[in-house]
Amino acid sequence: MATDYRFSFGPWNIHEGADPFGPTVRPTIQFADKLPFYKELGFDAVQFHDDDAVPNIDEKSPAEVEKGATEVRRMLEGEGLVAEFVAPRLWESPAGIDGGFTSNDPECRAWAIGRLKQTADICDILGTRLIVLWLAREGTYVRESKNAIEAHHQLVDAINQVLEHNKNIEIAIEPKPNEPADQAYIPTIGHALALAHRTADPSRVGGLIETAHALLAGLDPSDDMAFALAEGKLWSVHLNDQNGLKFDQDKSFGSANLRGAYNQVRVLELAGYAETGRFVGLDVKAMRTQKADAANKHLTNSREVFLKLVDKVRTFPKDLEQQCTADRDYEALELAVLSHLMGG
Numbered sequence: 043m044a045t046d047y048r049f050s051f052g053p054w055n056i057h058e059g060a061d062p063f064g065p066t067v068r069p070t071i072q073f074a075d076k077l078p079f080y081k082e083l084g085f086d087a088v089q090f091h092d093d094d095a096v097p098n099i100d101e102k103s104p105a106e107v108e109k110g111a112t113e114v115r116r117m118l119e120g121e122g123l124v125a126e127f128v129a130p131r132l133w134e135s136p137a138g139i140d141g142g143f144t145s146n147d148p149e150c151r152a153w154a155i156g157r158l159k160q161t162a163d164i165c166d167i168l169g170t171r172l173i174v175l176w177l178a179r180e181g182t183y184v185r186e187s188k189n190a191i192e193a194h195h196q197l198v199d200a201i202n203q204v205l206e207h208n209k210n211i212e213i214a215i216e217p218k219p220n221e222p223a224d225q226a227y228i229p230t231i232g233h234a235l236a237l238a239h240r241t242a243d244p245s246r247v248g249g250l251i252e253t254a255h256a257l258l259a260g261l262d263p264s265d266d267m268a269f270a271l272a273e274g275k276l277w278s279v280h281l282n283d284q285n286g287l288k289f290d291q292d293k294s295f296g297s298a299n300l301r302g303a304y305n306q307v308r309v310l311e312l313a314g315y316a317e318t319g320r321f322v323g324l325d326v327k328a329m330r331t332q333k334a335d336a337a338n339k340h341l342t343n344s345r346e347v348f349l350k351l352v353d354k355v356r357t358f359p360k361d362l363e364q365q366c367t368a369d370r371d372y373e374a375l376e377l378a379v380l381s382h383l384m385g386g
C-alpha cells in the first residue's frame with residue numbers, strides 16, 4: 043500500500059451533524075480534543091480557518107490573536123502535527139453578510155482585507171505559508187445588486203494587499219460555483235487562475251480544487267486538477283464526492299463515483315503530486331445518521347479509498363494501456379479499467 047502521500051483535514055470535518063432541516067445529533071468535540079484524532083486516524087496536518095485557531099477573532103486585539111495562535115502552535119507541536127493552511131472565515135461574521143471583498147459597503151471591504159492580512163500573520167505563527175481563499179459570499183443572489191466587473195477588480199486588489207503585507211505568503215483560491223451565493227464570482231479553477239495571473243505576484247497565487255465544487259460546476263474534477271497541475275498551481279485538494287447536481291454534499295471520497303475518484307488519483311500520480319510535499323486534503327462530512335462513537339469513519343474511509351486507488355493506478359497494466367491507445371481501441375481500454383477497478 044502506498045505510504046508516500048500525507049493527508050490533512052479541517053476540524054470542521056468532525057462535526058455535530060446539523061443540517062438545514064434539523065439540529066445537531068452528536069455532542070460537540072472541542073478543538074483540543076480533536077487534535078489527538080489526527081495521528082490516530084492517519085493524518086499529519088490540520089487545515090485551519092482563522093477562527094478555528096483563534097475563536098471570536100473579530101473581538102480580539104492583535105496581541106490576543108497572537109497569543110491564541112501561539113498557543114495553537116504549541117498544541118500542534120505537542121501532537122507532532124503541522125498546519126497545512128489557514129483560511130479566513132468571512133462568511134460567518136455579520137460584516138461578511140454580503141461578501142467581504144466585494145461587499146457594497148466600504149467598511150465591510152476594509153474589514154475583510156484586515157481579516158485577510160491577519161490570516162497571513164496567523165500563518166506565520168502556525169508555521170505555514172499557505173492561505174486558502176474560499177470566496178463563499180463573494181457573489182450575488184440578485185445580479186443587479188453589484189457591479190460584477192468592479193467585483194473582480196476588488197478581488198485582485200484584496201489579494202494584492204495581502205501579497206504586499208506578507209512577502210512569504212502564498213494563496214490558493216478554492217473555487218465553487220454556488221452555495222451560499224446563488225452565483226459566485228470565482229466558480230471554476232479557470233476563473234481562479236485567470237485572476238491569479240492578474241495579481242501583483244502570480245507566482246504566489248494558485249488553486250485548491252475540491253471534487254464536489256468541480257462537479258457542481260458541471261466539470262470533471264480530474265481534468266480540473268490536470269489543468270491546475272499543468273500550470274504548476276495545484277497547491278492543495280479537497281477530496282470528497284458528490285451525487286449529482288444538488289446541495290454541496292461533501293460525501294466520502296469515491297463513495298458516489300469510484301471511477302471519478304480513480305481518475306483524480308491517477309492525475310495526482312501522473313504529476314508526482316506526493317513528491318511535491320503538498321498535502322492530500324479531505325473536505326468530507328459525516329452522515330447525519332452516524333452515531334457519535336463512529337463519526338470519524340468518513341475520514342478514515344476516504345483515506346483508505348485514496349490509498350487503495352493509488353495501488354490500482356500503480357498496478358494498472360501499462361502495456362495494455364499502450365496497446366489499446368496505439369490500436370485506438372478505447373472500448374478495450376474502458377473494459378480494462380473497469381475490470382481492474384472490480385478486481386479482476
Ligand code: GLO
Nearest residue numbers: 129174176216252280290325
Ligand atoms: C465549502 C468549502 C469549505 C472550505 C473551507 C476552507 O463549500 O469547501 O469547506 O473548503 O472553509 O476554506
Ligand code: MG
Nearest residue numbers: 216252280325
Ligand atoms: Mg472545501
